[in-house]
Amino acid sequence: MDNHSGVGVIDKTAAILAALEKGPATLAELVTTTHLARPTVHRLALALEHHHLVGRDSNGAFVLGSRFSALAATVGEDRLVSAALPVLTTLRDRTGESSQLYRPHGDQRICIAAVDRPVGLRDSIPVGTTMTMAAGSAAKVLLAWEEPQRMHRALVNANFTAGDLASVRERGYAQSAGEREPGVSSVSAPVWGTAGTVIAAVSISGPMERLTQTPAAAHAQAVTDAARQLSDVLLRTH
Template identity: 85%
Template sequence: MDNHSGVGVIDKAAAILGVLEEGPATLAELVDATHLARPTVHRLALALEHHHLVGRDATGAFVLGNRFAALAAAVGEDRLVSAALPVLTTLRDRTGESSQLYRRHGSSRICIAAVDRPVGLRDSIPVGTTMTMAAGSAAKVLLAWEAPEVIHPALASARFTAADLALVRERGYAESSAEREAGVSSVSAPVWGTSGTVIAAVSISGPAERLTATPGKLHAGAVLDAARQLSDVLIRTHVG
């Protein structure tokens, strides 16, 4: 594909964003990957950061910015969100807890769909929220079936271990309590795409006093059913 539109500054900015699609990158790595001059990359990266198209991770490396999460939410994340909303609604009604759908992006995960418990104490995650991959049941699901070269660096800052991820693969779901946030428990299961990879995580979350410290005992079956249903829809429609 021709990467030159004839508008140089747009082409250069697109080249930087293209590198960041693969994950975090330092300034030096952006320069190496784009073959642009260091001052040009620095100037464009800062301009993109100003518009929230580029951000920084905990190490200071450049990452895609939160603006992309908002844009993805605005267009509905195509068929995945369209298929997920009725499934999440059924899951919410079945469990009585707020339900969410997450996708991984580099060292973060983004909530791309959510259905809240309508009343009472609940864990409300707005669509477009960027969350850590270092804690929580959804983070464990989104990492558990990844390649070792993805898992091992992530474990360095995670609140879970390789053994925890092995248990997730064995059970087919993950649970957490007070791992991401004090007083919150959650259960998550993988959504599989046509390529045989995990493309998202279906979750429920709520107060630990209601879900207990072992929420999987209460709701793993419902979450697994929702994940299987969404996987089936995506496979039939050739998504992922």
């Protein structure tokens, strides 16, 4: 295969990324593998790191960055939405509350699928609505398994703490009451992608007077079951 496109900087960048596909590599190892000059590898690797196409592991070695996971998740979004609708409908019927699916969207989250409670008082979230990552059970789920740098940046203005997110990881779900909006309670659980990362959050939400201040007591099992079902669908259809 010809690895030369005629655009030098692209070819060199591609060589670095190809080397990192095989696993973590130090600067010296990248130089050896790519046969590029050390200053060139260093300059390009730092530029790629700036754009999150390259990251560092706990030993400081270069690795493929978080941007690749995000791009892969975006490619599978249509599949995720089509799989989500029957799952969210079952969740709505099981709990009697409106159900939603959220994905990270920059420094916010976006509702990419929703099934409303048909009658009575409900928390209706239209598809396409962007919401804060500083409050709410879905925000906690989407941040709880995030890379540390992004997590700590979000926690600066959040209504919850790193300890709260540790509890979410331990339990496997999150709940909130009056956190995102007065009088609204919610429960959320993580949807896992094929890369072993959390790509979305399944939620139910409704009035606190019906869901109470501890909505997980009645609904955590239903929400985690729905999230697990979606995760399984994605793994089977990968």
